[in-house]
């Protein structure tokens with residue numbers, strides 16, 4: 001078995017130390033580090049934290065420390081997930097939330113695994129064409145303003161996980177978030193930049209929308225002032241949640257205020273929608289890659305299914321024998337992505353509403369059929385993979401992932417979001433509401449904020465969960481032992497990037513510092529474009545891919561992976577993506 005091994009604790013120490021450690025760890029002769037372009041912004045590896053007992057890697061340092069402290073005080077990985085998630089709702093409001101949703105995947109030392117789907121739902125009054133103008137054109141109301149919000153799931157989801165697996169009192173896990181909201185914290189550069197952008201955007205809205213976003217302005221403008229940033233209204237809401245659990249959010253004054261603000265600002269969520277919301281327990285999806293088992297999310301996330309399909313298609317090629325930057329390897333990965341995303345967009349949706357051909361999609365026989373069309377030398381045009389073409393992808397985006405491993409061998413992987421940065425930009429009772437409705441196919445056959453061209457399976461229906469790409473994942477080694485906890489934000493790129501973090505460990509022996517730093521590529525069927533991270537491939541590799549027929553384009557800032565790798569001696573190594581401002585906190 002080839003276990004991923006850690007290479008360097010310093011991002012910019014150059015090549016020498018990683019190479020020596022590689023030799024010591026007896027990894028394959030192919031030195032993956034020296035195959036990142038020499039000018040690569042993130043060097044050979046991100047800083048790595050090692051720990052004997054427990055680790056939390058999150059996108060914002062206060063939240064990582066909150067989770068780590070819960071572990072150090074005797075809490076388990078699920079306890080730490082609850083506390084970390086609620087802390088992120090305070091310190092990382094771009095994506096951390098109580099007004100959004102997410103997916104929590106847990107794997108326990110005794111071999112059990114469980115997943116909670118706390119994805120938002122369309123309100124009961126939602127209709128299929130609610131975001132279309134009179135002439136049938138798509139409006140931006142699925143992105144900004146009260147109408148963009150789905151019924152939030154986060155409080156119900158965290159509560160469900162805690163009820164079943166938590167070991168510490170709920171109110172103790174909410175307490176650190178209350179403390180951060182009440183007494184404040186020093187906002188980092190990322191938060192200040194985010195707030196600045198949001199205030200600018202709101203200032204550009206028409207008067208009606210500006211009114212709907214007034215509370216967001218008064219809540220977040222103080223983050224730009226010197227000194228600690230306090231959120232007293234959020235602290236009060238969190239206090240209700242600490243005292244009453246989900247009833248503090250889905251019932252009573254918070255629910256009433258939310259429904260009232262919807263009525264005045266043109267949104268649809270009612271107190272009945274809130275009362276009716278329930279998190280769903282799901283059976284984690286298990287897929288296999290080169291003798292390893294990967295636990296992933298089933299629908300209403302598309303993550304696990306798309307990765308299964310990609311892995312099944314790629315198993316037939318000797319990818320581990322090919323260098324990390326071999327254009328032939330990148331070409332095959334991209335061809336698999338293209339086909340898997342085409343199927344995602346056509347077939348997947350909320351299992352309560354859509355009869356999905358999952359058994360067939362996830363079978364090796366289907367992957368054989370799909371892969372039969374892959375030409376090793378030429379890109380297959382997307383029009384030949386499935387019909388229909390859409391324009392380019394990408395508007396503002398933000399989600400967040402955290403990975404946790406505790407001292408008893410339990411692991412939790414959580415991705416949570418408001419959808420794009422600061423969600424709908426509408427706040428109530430100190431928290432932001434999501435704009436997750438844009439993840440539906442608001443107009444089937446036309447692209448959403450991530451350029452995803454989706455079909456009927458993901459059309460809007462009352463009470464339906466919008467299809468997600470969030471892909472919290474946990475990898476087990478061939479003996480069934482915990483090896484890797486990983487995940488990322490990034491909209492449609494989440495799936496391809498999490499997949500790359502996994503194969504970079506399993507095929508190329510990357511340690512945690514490398515797999516978070518490695519350059520990334522992406523294809524999502526439509527648009528028919530191979531995206532690579534600016535500076536991440538050499539001109540020769542790009543030219544080779546173009547000769548194969550790919551439309552190759554560079555993009556900045558590819559995601560924000562937070563990962564933990566367990567070393568062969570059982571110790572933990574964690575690294576936050578150097579593209580973001582996260583922290584791996586261990587003890």
Ligand code: DON
Pocket residue numbers: 397398399417418419420436439467468469470488489490491492494
């Ligand atoms: O659930 C989804 O697929 C999207 N709402 C995720 C959004 C996202 O990752 C934005 N981030 N960078």
